[in-house]
Amino acid sequence: MKNVIILGSTGSIGTQTLEVVEKLKDKFNILGLACGKNIELIKTQIEKFSPKYVCCADEKDTLELSKKYKNIEFLFGENGLLELAKISQNDILVVATSGIVSVKAVLEAIKNKKTIALANKETLVMAGDIVMKEAKKNNVSILPIDSEHSAILQCLNKFDNPFAKNLWITASGGPFRNNTREEMEKFSAKEALNHPRWMMGKKITIDCATLINKGLEVIEAHHLYNFNYENIKVVIHPQSIVHSLVEFNDGSFIAQMGVPSMHIPIQYALTYPERFEGIKTNSFNIFNRNLEFFEPDTEKFPLLKLTIECGKQSGIMPVVLNAANEVAVYKFLNHEINFLDIEKIIFSEIEKTNNIINPTIDEIFEIDKETRKKLI
Ligand SMILES: NC(=O)c1ccc[n+]([C@@H]2O[C@H](COP(=O)([O-])OP(=O)(O)OC[C@H]3O[C@@H](n4cnc5c(N)ncnc54)[C@H](OP(=O)(O)O)[C@@H]3O)[C@@H](O)[C@H]2O)c1
Numbered sequence: 001m002k003n004v005i006i007l008g009s010t011g012s013i014g015t016q017t018l019e020v021v022e023k024l025k026d027k028f029n030i031l032g033l034a035c036g037k038n039i040e041l042i043k044t045q046i047e048k049f050s051p052k053y054v055c056c057a058d059e060k061d062t063l064e065l066s067k068k069y070k071n072i073e074f075l076f077g078e079n080g081l082l083e084l085a086k087i088s089q090n091d092i093l094v095v096a097t098s099g100i101v102s103v104k105a106v107l108e109a110i111k112n113k114k115t116i117a118l119a120n121k122e123t124l125v126m127a128g129d130i131v132m133k134e135a136k137k138n139n140v141s142i143l144p145i146d147s148e149h150s151a152i153l154q155c156l157n158k159f160d161n162p163f164a165k166n167l168w169i170t171a172s173g174g175p176f177r178n179n180t181r182e183e184m185e186k187f188s189a190k191e192a193l194n195h196p197r198w199m200m201g202k203k204i205t206i207d208c209a210t211l212i213n214k215g216l217e218v219i220e221a222h223h224l225y226n227f228n229y230e231n232i233k234v235v236i237h238p239q240s241i242v243h244s245l246v247e248f249n250d251g252s253f254i255a256q257m258g259v260p261s262m263h264i265p266i267q268y269a270l271t272y273p274e275r276f277e278g279i280k281t282n283s284f285n286i287f288n289r290n291l292e293f294f295e296p297d298t299e300k301f302p303l304l305k306l307t308i309e310c311g312k313q314s315g316i317m318p319v320v321l322n323a324a325n326e327v328a329v330y331k332f333l334n335h336e337i338n339f340l341d342i343e344k345i346i347f348s349e350i351e352k353t354n355n356i357i358n359p360t361i362d363e364i365f366e367i368d369k370e371t372r373k374k375l376i
Pocket of ligand 1: 077
């Protein structure tokens with residue numbers, strides 16, 4: 001029986017992780033849960049999974065909850081997340097928060113030698129060099145939840161496969177794959193949120209529409225698998241059946257396929273390297289499938305190229321890009337800007353940035369804060 005703590009249990013990945021755990025309740029026990037502001041949902045989760053520790057973003061919520069749930073130890077804010085990362089009885093920390101709130105908790109969990117099941121991309125985009133160095137030093141596994149990175153791990157069969165030559169990350173192409181830029185300019189948040197294949201949180205769904213998400217995934221793959229950027233390729237695959245591929249030195253390609261469901265990569269991260277039946281997803285019918293693969297159009301989706309470029313430059317470039325993107329996406333969701341303004345804001349911020357190589361974790365947070373402050 002392994003103990004699991006989920007940061008971001010009330011979100012899209014967090015709730016699906018609880019569904020996976022529920023199906024494998026003889027293997028996993030929920031030791032702790034952390035949410036932001038969705039107090040109604042955390043109450044339901046407390047009653048179903050009886051965690052020993054619960055963390056909320058705001059202290060007032062924990063004070064309210066502690067009146068009802070007397071046997072739970074309540075924590076709050078970023079310090080609460082750090083405390084959860086230190087709990088000695090824990091075996092796996094699932095990082096399913098959005099944004100950058102959990103980056104320090106991940107580093108703390110690594111120092112405490114906890115296995116990390118990582119959904120949150122921002123952790124590796126902002127601080128990949130620091131996080132992976134600490135993970136190596138402490139012999140800690142960072143198991144990907146992102147479906148593409150899970151697919152790559154399944155194809156590689158281990159983290160360090162000397163025969164792998166190129167990683168091929170698939171992308172559905174998002175809701176605007178077949179639209180012109182003139183059309184994109186007019187699309188509303190509702191239209192951009194209509195992802196053709198996956199049901200996800202709002203921020204990542206907009207990131208799929210601009211294709212910045214694929215660039216962030218390239219950065220993630222660079223850190224997770226220690227691959228050069230030149231050996232990580234993006235391929236548009238509208239059917240979202242092949243979740244990624246690995247090309248080997250003898251010319252063989254190995255692909256991981258299945259229905260688009262996050263339950264599979266979440267479960268694989270929890271049970272790695274074993275596999276169990278777990279949640280029954282819609283069965284995958286292999287007959288009469290049309291699988292298409294196209295080169296991405298970086299003229300139409302320039303954020304894909306820019307993001308990979310920022311990854312190559314490393315230092316604070318991915319930090320600025322990530323912060324500018326987050327501010328721009330929330331402005332778009334709040335109807336303050338139009339769809340193509342997202343890229344204008346990011347390009348303008350990147351052009352103004354003088355890179356700092358090998359920033360410390362404090363510098364990373366400072367740059368992130370400054371960038372957001374300027375743009376809000
Ligand atoms: N969704 C997917 O299919 C998918 C796939 C691959 C990777 N990812 C990555 O996984 C991460 C989560 O994505 P998501 O789609 O699950 O996001 P989401 O649905 O927006 O959920 C975010 C979670 O983070 C919590 N949270 C936000 N601010 C917090 C704070 N200050 N303190 C504690 N908890 C906080 C939220 O709590 P409340 O709701 O209670 O406020 C919620 O539980 C992102 O980095 C995303 O890029 C997601």
